[in-house]
Structures are given as C-alpha cells and as structure tokens.
Amino acid sequence: MSPSTTTPALAFRPLYKQVVSLITRSLEIGEWKPGVALPSEAELAVRYGVSQGTVRKAIDELVSENLLIRRQGKGTFVATHNDPDSFARFLCLAPNDGKTRSVSNVPLACWRAKAGADVARHLGLEPGALVIIVRRLLRIGEDPAAFDEIYLPGGLFSELTMDVLNSAESSLYSLFESRFGVRAIRANERLRAVSADKVSAEALQVAEGSPLLLAERVTFTYGDKPVEWRRGFYSTRNCHYHNELG
Amino acid sequence: MSPSTTTPALAFRPLYKQVVSLITRSLEIGEWKPGVALPSEAELAVRYGVSQGTVRKAIDELVSENLLIRRQGKGTFVATHNDPDSFARFLCLAPNDGKTRSVSNVPLACWRAKAGADVARHLGLEPGALVIIVRRLLRIGEDPAAFDEIYLPGGLFSELTMDVLNSAESSLYSLFESRFGVRAIRANERLRAVSADKVSAEALQVAEGSPLLLAERVTFTYGDKPVEWRRGFYSTRNCHYHNELG
DNA sequence: CAGTGGTCTAGACCACCTC
C-alpha cells in the first residue's frame, strides 16, 4: 500500500483515508463487534503496512465520527449503544429543571404494513415494501414526554414483535444493535411545532390541540444507509429539546 | 516552554494544549482579526518554541472549534461571520421544499431596559444592569419565518441603535463582530412548542394560538462568556428546524 | 511490570495556490 502505487494523479486519496475505509469495512462486516477492543495501533500498522502515526490519524477520524472510542491505557473500542456513555446519544429531550431522571420506554403497539410513498422514500425502499411500525411512549421520570411512531424496513427487523420490545430493558437503538445487528450511527432530524391530534394528546396526557414539538428523524447506519424513519411528538411542558450550535 | 518545566506532576498539560491557549488568547485580544491569515505554521513553531507538528495539532483543535479555518496552499485564517462559508452558521431554519432562498433581516425595534432576574442570569449580569433589547423579523424568501427578541449586555453594545441595525446589510453576528468586536463562537439552544401570542402571531402573520417553535438561545464568545440571550418564535409552516445527530 | 494510547520531534515529500 505505498502511496505511489495507490494514488492516481487526479484523485489523490491519502493513505490514512484508505485505512479509514478498511477499518470501516471491518466494522461493517462485523469483524469487530460493538463493545470489543480493536487490535492495538501497532498491530494495525503492521496489518495495513503503514506507520503507527497513519493508523492514529485514521482512528482519530473514526473517533470523531463516534464509530470508535479510545480509552487511554486500555485500547480502542467499537462504539456501542449499550454503553452507559452513549446510552441515549440521540435523545435531545431534557427536563427543564436540569435534574436527571430515569428514562423509560413503554411499547404500545407493533404491526406490519406496506410502505407508503413517504416512508418508502425516507427508508430507500420500493413503495409497497414491508415495513414494521412501532408505537411507543417515552417517560422522563413520571411524565409522558414523547410519543413516537417508528417505521423500520421489514427486511432488517423481521423478527421484531411486541414480545421482543417488551423484553428489551434498554434503549431501542441498543436493541437494534444487539438483537438485529443494525447499528445506528447518525440521524437527521427536522423539527416543527404542531397541534396535538387526538391520539398523541391522549398518549401524552395533554389537551387536544396543545402545541407539541414534532421531530421527524431518519437514522442511518454504515454507508449512509437509512434504517429508521421516526415521527416523534414531544410534550414540552416539563422538558425541552436542547441543541448545541458550534 | 519545555515540558519538564511547565508540567507539574499532578496536572499534566500537553504542550499543544498550551499552544491552543496562547493562540486563543491572541485571538481574544485581537492580535489577529477575523478574516486575516495567521503566521505560517513554521513561524508559529518558532514563536512558541515547539515543533511544527505540535503547532498543527493545536491548530487542528481550534479548527474543529470553528475558531480557525485552514485553506490549503493559502494559509490558516481567523474564522469570521462575514465569510460566505459561515454566514448563517447558527441558523437552523430551512425551507421545507429544500430550495435555497434569500434570508433577510428586518429590524423592528431597539430599546434599553434594566435586566430582569432571568435575563441577568443568562447573561451573567447583575439584576438591574443595562440591557439592550432588539426585536426583529427574519424573512426566508418572502415568508416571515422568525420573530426574535434579543437581549444584549449594555456594556458591550452601547452604541447599538435602530439606525445601526438598519444600516447593517448582513447577519446580526456579522454586525456584532465588525462593529462591536464581539465574536459569537457557540450557542446553546432550548426548543419548545408554544401557542402564538398576539404580538408574535401578528409579526409572523399566523393566527393567534397557532403552534410555534420557541427557541431560547444563549450565545457565547471567547472564554465561555455569554454575550446574547435570545427568544425566537419560528413559524414552521413552510420551514423546519434541522439538526444533525452524530 | 508490560501493554495501551498520548505527546513530541525532525525530516522528507506531496498537493495546492499565487506570482
């Protein structure tokens, strides 16, 4: 893998970027499972035929993308949603008073349907393809905080049932990861303010017509492949959606 | 600046972190103004008595914090809100149809007042201190999209008047930077869904009671010093607030 | 103690921009 043989004149691709690709591929095919340690930087350097510095730079990039986690003196680990650190990484809701409360997940329903045009587009499926729909309530402390309708591609989650949802003790992304081998990496969210319809008003125990925060989310796994489309209605009486602008 | 003399046993501080501090300080005191080029990495290495690699690592960090911008072959520049790249960096509103539209800023009012407990707390001022309050409308294309009430510490913006606001052609942060030497670096935002009161309904041309997105923002400059507290009401009929979760 | 990631250096060479 010497630079001279792998870098055509017009599309220069640094060595460390190639190492990024190779490591990503290994993550993708499951060579290293979530939570386990990668080989040491020195070993990887030998494996890829580059210097340790180049491996470090590649890992730097993957750490900044939240695919890997470094722990000094221990090693470099594959990120996982089962970890306490990145447990509710995609949950932007927080109590107004700043006190931390337990978050609990209450599955309400789970059924199969054919994808409409909208859902199919967001999930990159053919219209009419099988999708699994999950309704659930999220409680923060005692308060019902979010009412979510979640659309999943049938091909990836075929074993998902109400029983499976009920047996899960942790977050949905954690369940997706350990039970279905689907790792959520990043997500795009769009927020709007809407009036509560009957169903969400009831679930969230607010008056029909109350203002709610509507969050529509597409979640991606490796290779920017969409694996979830979600509509969440957030009650912002006791909570808020927080965002850091950098 | 050898490591042995500058790193007490219990609080190890890497050299490059110290360089980060030194560069930040120079930015803070205005040694390098927004938009201009820093000395080359080699020059900085000499200046700080470290290797070029260490300077690079320091700059890497400042680039990732959006304080500096690298341009290969040209140099490293101080980030600025006047730049087309980072023009509306803190604006998360986008049209639903994805088409880009011009964003225009319509100042509505500007007056002085004494800070209430809330505002004082967010701005780190004494209650009763002088604050300047600005009301403005943001149009995206032709649509009124946001109605903002902005609280600024009187000490930093004493020259701010309606005339100044009207004469500004670009974003507010750009104005703060070039006219008042106050550089907005990052911000924390809290979102809620609320019902439109009379004033905001009128400004945004929606029915009173319509659901609106309320964004409360604290903006910080160097050293995590708060310089702005803002309440923005967003109409999400034609726009949405977008957020990327990594 | 040995193994891991983290820092720092010096030097070579490459890609990009401008004159």
Added chain:
DNA sequence: AGGTGGTCTAGACCACTGA
C-alpha cells in the same frame, strides 16, 4: 519558483491501566 498547508515516517518518551 516559492510559499502554504497536508501526509507520512521512525523513533523517543510520557501517562494511564491492570495484572
């Protein structure tokens, strides 16, 4: 041609972890 940032290397040493 000469400057800038960007990549890559090899090697030394430091800080942290756990047996």
